[in-house]
Amino acid sequence: MMPLKLCIPLLNDKRQDFNKLAHLWQQVDAAGEKAHVHFDFSNCDFLRPNAVAFLGGLARLIEYRGGLPQFETGTIRQEIKTNLYQNGFANVMRIDSPSWDGNSIPYREDSHEDQNSIVHYLKSNWLGKGWINVAPTLANEIAGQMWEIYTNAFEHSQSAIGVFSCGQYFPKSHELLLAVADFGVGIPSNVRHHAGKPIHGKEAMRWAFAPGNTTARELPFPRGMGLDLLKEFIRINHGHLEIYSKDGYARVDSKGEVYENLTNFFDGTLVQVRLVCDDTLYLLSNEQESSPFF
Amino acid sequence: MQIKVKELVGENAMTKADGEKVYSLIHEPLIEGQTVELDFEGVEVFASPFFNAGVGRLYADLQSDALNAGLKINHLSSFGQRVLHRVLDNAKEYYLASPAHRQAIDRIVQDTASAM
The missing domain is CATH 3.30.750 (Transcription Regulator spoIIAA)
Structure with a gap:
């Protein structure tokens, strides 16, 4: 051959x-x-x-x-x-050739959902290389939000080969970038199976980003909210989130949300997040909710 | 009964599996009317799958009054509180839906899962 x-x-x-x-x-x-x-x-x-x-x-x-x-x-x-x-x-x-501790953010492969290892990567190698000044509380919040991307990839993609990620820091713009790829079934395919009918890629992506919606395959308790929380975080903090998934595309930033059909696509999902790394810009969730939890 | 969440799941309360550990410890005592304290001291990072699996699903068997009286949440960070509030709002909406509507949602998901 x-x-x-x-x-x-x-x-x-x-x-x-x-x-x-x-x-x-x-x-x-x-x-x-x-x-x-x-x-x-x-x-x-x-x-x-x-x-x-x-x-x-x-x-x-x-x-x-x-x-x-x-x-x-x-x-x-x-x-x-x-x-x-x-x-x-x-x-x-x-x-x-061993990697070394320079300015790049390590490439990583995750065959399974190891939250402690991924959080360590996000806090130590992505946020915490000393190139940005982030308070620990903000680092914890950002790590939790980025985890929602990973957990979506593991739970929904059914990727047989795992999840792949890499990042970059842009010193001039003080931006951090994280890219996460999988080669699973993609969000629109999951939504179509969930709905049991054909849905355009952009409508499937819009559905997946709505509060409470999930295509998780295990029952029976309420799920979702991860993408909704991430969307809110990105919008408030002047970030930028793009998701290419099968034939659907979603972009979220401070200007709003855009959903599109893709005619040229691959089987899987590629997520890219850009965050501005100036903690004076961040609106942390400091407001203590006074209402009871339940 | 007090549960130190850090001792149970570590510094990161993020996954469905860890949420299920919490649920399995608190569900029965709450049903029996006991008071349960979830102490989050030392837990740093939170994500919605943990709270969905650990706390949100309690609404299947318990009403808000019983949960407010029986389940005490302490030392939860501001971000953790926000995630928990959002998860609980969603769970309330799910369980307030008519049983027929909920079954329809679950059936679609189950059929899809078995067809994959």
Whole structure:
């Protein structure tokens, strides 16, 4: 069997970049089981964390299907290589190079829902590298909100290969970025099964973001609220949340919410969150609710 | 009866599985009319699956009056309080729905799950 040569382009985090990622997945999907896939970076001079998380997951997906992903390391430009080695991605490329504690936020793979490890990553490697000044209470709140992304990925995606994430800090804008990818069934597919009828991708995403709605498959008690809490947090704190899931897209920021259909997509979900890291901007939940809990 | 949540689940109260640990300890005593204190001292990070599975589902068997009288929540951070309030508002709405409506929702989810 001839190996598939996967040409990795420049990958930022705009819509056109997502389309490129979807196209990469489509090529791998079309190659079928036991495919040998060569990742060629000759035309790539930039990789955002969403692309790193996605490519890591794609390599594991190829392995899961009995294939062999091979990273053509000789085609990777030095600055990208340095970053990939530093953030721990070298392991995906089958290169024995330990990561080191630099400015990058580590790439990670989670095959199961290990909340303590993920919270440690979020608090120590993502928020707490000393590049931003966050009070412990704010760090705990942000970690809890980001966890909602992970728990949604684990609970709803049914991803056989787990969840992949990576991050970045932007010193000039004081922004933190977290990207989380899975290769599961996607939110719209879950909503369609839940409703038992065809629903457009954008309507499925709108439904999933509504308070109390959930497609969780276990019974019987009320669920949901995670995405609703996250949405509120992002909106109040001038953050930016984007979710590409199967054929549905959702964006939440301080201007509101946007839902769209996607014509070019992959089987899975890619979430990207941007947070402004100035704790004077944050509205913490300091207001003590005076009403009884029940 | 007092439950130190940190001793039960650690510093992070986030998952459905940890919520179920709490529920399994408090459900019967509350039904029997005992007073239960959930002490969250030392618990730092919260997420909705924990409260959905641990506390929100108590509404299936208990009314607000009984819960306010029987279940004491102490040392819960501001963020934890906000998550809990949101989860409980949702749970109340779920259990206030007519049984037929709730069964219809559950049946759709169950059928979907078994079909997957």
